[in-house]
Amino acid sequence: MSATSSRRTRWFFAGFALVSLVLAGVVSYAADSDPDGLDTVTRQGCTEAGEELSGSCPAQHAEDHALAGTPLADYTVGGDDAFTGVAGVLGVLATLVVAGALFWLLRGRSRDRQ
Structure with missing residues (x-):
């Protein structure tokens, strides 16, 4: 070279x-600070009451990831x-x-x- x-x-x-x-x-x-497409799809079928989700959606089982406090x-x-x-x-x-x-x-x- x-x-x-x-x-x-x-x-x-x-x-x-x-x-x-x-x-x-x-x-x-x-x-955008709103939820992205994946969050929106996983929340379909649920209703939000503050931070709590009720109904039937995959987002109900979501947990913070291991690096959430970093x-x-x-x-x-x-x-x-x-x-x-x-x-x-x-x-x-x-x-x-x-x-x-x-x-x-x-x-x-x-x-x-x-």
């Missing part, structure tokens, strides 16, 4: 990361909707780090085989 090609690749990935982070930080605030649960930071963008940025950063590490590991193995 030439130096120019390597430099272009680095600029491309840096630009990709920057656009992803900006979109995650800004577009996260436009996310700082990044429910797409927010600390349960505060004002920090939805921060949670989006942290999610993108985590994804970029994991994907980058996997690509780096796989790239190293393919060079060893040649």
Whole structure:
């Protein structure tokens, strides 16, 4: 790989990361706070009385997940909707780090085989 090609690749990935982070930080605030399609479908056949569901629907058996009490649960930071963008940025950063590490590991193995 030439130096120019390597430099272009680095600029491309840096630009990709920057656009992803900006979109995650800004577009996260436009996310709808109403239940998504899966929640809506699982609640069909039930009536809500506050937090309690009555009737016959799969959502009656739903429980909080193991990470419900963590700082990044429910797409927010600390349960505060004002920090939805921060949670989006942290999610993108985590994804970029994991994907980058996997690509780096796989790239190293393919060079060893040649």
